[in-house]
Amino acid sequence: MELHIRYEGDDDPKKCTAKKLARFDLARLHRSHRETPYGVVLNPHAEQALSPADRASAGGIEDGGGDGRPTGGALVALDCSWESAGEARFSLAGEHRALPYLVAANPVNFGRPMRLTTVEALAAALVILGEREHAEQILAKFNWGETFLELNDEPLRRYAACADSTEVVSVQSAYLDR
Numbered sequence: 001m002e003l004h005i006r007y008e009g010d011d012d013p014k015k016c017t018a019k020k021l022a023r024f025d026l027a028r029l030h031r032s033h034r035e036t037p038y039g040v041v042l043n044p045h046a047e048q049a050l051s052p053a054d055r056a057s058a059g060g061i062e063d064g065g066g067d068g069r070p071t072g073g074a075l076v077a078l079d080c081s082w083e084s085a086g087e088a089r090f091s092l093a094g095e096h097r098a099l100p101y102l103v104a105a106n107p108v109n110f111g112r113p114m115r116l117t118t119v120e121a122l123a124a125a126l127v128i129l130g131e132r133e134h135a136e137q138i139l140a141k142f143n144w145g146e147t148f149l150e151l152n153d154e155p156l157r158r159y160a161a162c163a164d165s166t167e168v169v170s171v172q173s174a175y176l177d178r
């Protein structure tokens, strides 16, 4: 699955997880909305939750009935500071999806629900879309990366087993009600 990041460059470059992914050739950065490919856009303001049903739109391999080739599409995140991450910033072309309840493992927002870095968001999406090994590969570049999968092990496995967004939202309610 191809990982693309619309890179705003308004966050501390030393702590920026998107830049690090690009440095290791694990994601492509795009400096404008126009050059960012169409795909599944990870957007915390989106109305619909990401689910395994989004796999084909994110460029996954076609299941059942397909010819085993990638479908096109891409998984896209927007890297900007949380201070500037208002709804208007996410005017990218694509199918916008919010991640369900998960907690951050990065040192800035450790333990905080939903305040994920770009690499955490991409890794969570990969697990939900059935690409756990790819998620482990990108998180391996961060010394807290493995902790993210450990902290969220149960919810991630449950979301990845859902059929669609409605099921994901119903699983999520168990964590929100705690």
Ligand SMILES: C[S@@+](CC[C@H](N)C(=O)[O-])C[C@H]1O[C@@H](n2cnc3c(N)ncnc32)[C@H](O)[C@@H]1O
Pocket: 011, 015, 016, 017, 018, 042, 043, 044, 045, 076, 077, 078, 079, 080, 081, 082, 085, 097, 098, 099, 100, 114, 115, 116, 117, 118, 119, 121, 122
């Ligand atoms: C706001 S940026 C912050 C990036 C941070 N500066 C870094 O170095 O990684 C994080 C991005 O990850 C994705 N993201 C984070 N939490 C999300 C959520 N709950 N739902 C959907 N996407 C999310 C979005 O694309 C969001 O813009």
